[in-house]
Amino acid sequence: MQKPLLFTPLKMRGVTAPNRCVVSPMVQFRATDGLVNDFHLVHLGKFALGKFGVVFTENCAVEPRGRVTQGDLGLWDDSQIASHKRLTDFIRGEGVLSATQITHSGRKGSTARTFDKRGQFGPEGAGWKKWEVVGPTDLAAAEGWLKPRALSAAEIEELVQKFAAAAKRADAAGYDVLEVHGAHGYLLAQFLSPISNTRNDRYGGDRAGRMRFPLDVARAVRQAWPENKPLFVRVSAVDGGGGWDVDDTVAFAQELKAIGVDVIDCSSGGIAGAATAAGVKRGLGFQVPFASAVKKQAGISTMAVGLILDGPQAEAILQAGDADLIAIGRQALYEPFWALHAAQALGCDPDFDLWTPEYGWWLEKREHTLGRK
Template sequence: MSDHLFSPLSIRGTEVRNRVMVSPMCQYSCDGDGLATDWHEVHLGSRATGGAGIVMTEATAVEPRGRISPDDLGIWSDDHAEALAPIADFIAERGATPAIQLAHAGRKASKTPPWDGSVPLQPDEGGWETLAPSAVPYPFDEDEPPVTKQMTDDDIAAVKDAFVTGAERALDAGFEIAEVHAAHGYLLHEFLSPATNRREDEYGGDFEGRTRLVREIVSEVRAVWPDDKPVFVRVSATDWLPDRESWTAEETARLAPLLADAGADLIDVSAGGIHPDQQIPQTGPNYQVRYAERVAEETDALVGAVGGISEPAQADALIRNERADLAIVGREHLRDPYFALHAAEELGADEDVEWPIQYRRAVGN
């Protein structure tokens, strides 16, 4: 049988039970300390119970300044790893592959959760000075954006080290996949895009300079991650800023093989997030899949597609038609934690995914 949504995927020495991945989705539920809570255990554990092949945490900050909000998840201390360990264990017990997204929010940090308006927080309100490649704040609507500091060489070295030690802690916590977050306008994407990176040193300027930091971080994470476990990278394929100098799909296609050379096993292809003036050309089912296909043309690395994937037949077609190696499902997993189980029923793949024995008396009723 050809590859389909419920065919297993072998990446290095890791066997993933199917091609459904739970997209990293922030929960803003840490009570200000970055420690995982019961909410995270239930949220992520439910999706593992729901049949997904890979269950990935939300963007998990590698240092306190890397949180989007004070209530974001973190991995900057052993205490954070200890809080995450039972969650990774439960995901694995349910047959899914536990994954973690290592992240730094850069200039989009220090703000309130979305349900409180995503407004900037000043230091006297529990916020902090944000870091960025250049001292250009994110253009919030409010009059007072957080103070944004252009990173020094020492800051860059500290962030690189934070990604590496975050990966080491994540490994100790039991995660099998590490994803480096270089998308959605956060720190590593800010280095990639000329819309936000105005540096004139080795980390700015031309394509080589702007891509240097993400390439170095991927390489250094790969160096501490076991050879039999995968490293993913999430990228924004385009800034969706056609009327100004910005990061483009062409540059993403050029970057993809370099990320593979640095040790990335899968490129998780999203888009946008660098600036509120972005112009999304269309939305709807599969609206970002064309970017994943473009990346796949340029690299031997596996590719994950995300964006507007909500129907089982749609996700299955992505795999069967070789448009992607993983169907990365976000919001539909918020609506239905058991998306993969329902998809298996609809697609006739029940032999590949079984409902938990505790729930089987309800199946088919």
């Protein structure tokens, strides 16, 4: 039979993903001082054992102030590189690509964890403290959120260089793929949306002005990131408040393509309140139309994400030409071997050859015991 597209390798610049299954960035709140620790090795390592073609870490802040919570990973200092390299060495050893995402939380920083109870701020006894947050203006993300300090033009230029420096550290740590986080109401998205960006200088105003800072970041990161490694940008195709829509995203994607960005990761929402809050009706593959529109109208590769639950659904998205990669988030937490189960469901791995041999050998023998072969 013809190999499913989901399990057809994808060459991106100088690296090749063995399949189109991607673990989406998902914050876990378990870092100290931005360092990768045993939790991250086990958490992300199991997805590598599960043979996702690309395994993303959670977002990594480009400066301490740019963390969402005090438990976020970071790439703001050279001392953090070694801890990341331990992770990338393991992922590479399993034959899949390691990826990371660099970000700045902007006005949505210094928050509690999503599951903290009212009045709780981080793990009990950990001593988490709040810090100053910044944004395009002094407008808070929502009622009850910290009021940010508006960034000066000089500070914006400094942040561009901090993104570039984080990209260099990601390369030194051995990551194969890098993504700039421009979605979910974090700093770059705050500049894109007219809801949060009411500046009247060169970084505000019309769409070109509001795109200036995010495009400067993408340009600087592309220059700092090796030419042979692919660069992704995550976007909120709609901002969740009606200020930024799919047409804006297509225009932004065209500019990113000209800079040398390879893939647009199409999410949505978050301009105010929770990270992905949006007035988008949720259902299976609810964000796929965004990936399809950007791919077809901007002529750039896209990654689809959002309630994609199994292999046949993912394969149908690829076959329809709606995206080039499939990102799996919460379903991967529920089913860490999602990619291998998808291969079984699509009938392209009857002998468990895709599994690590320490697992596959036993599972193939079990099929004989059960009379299935």
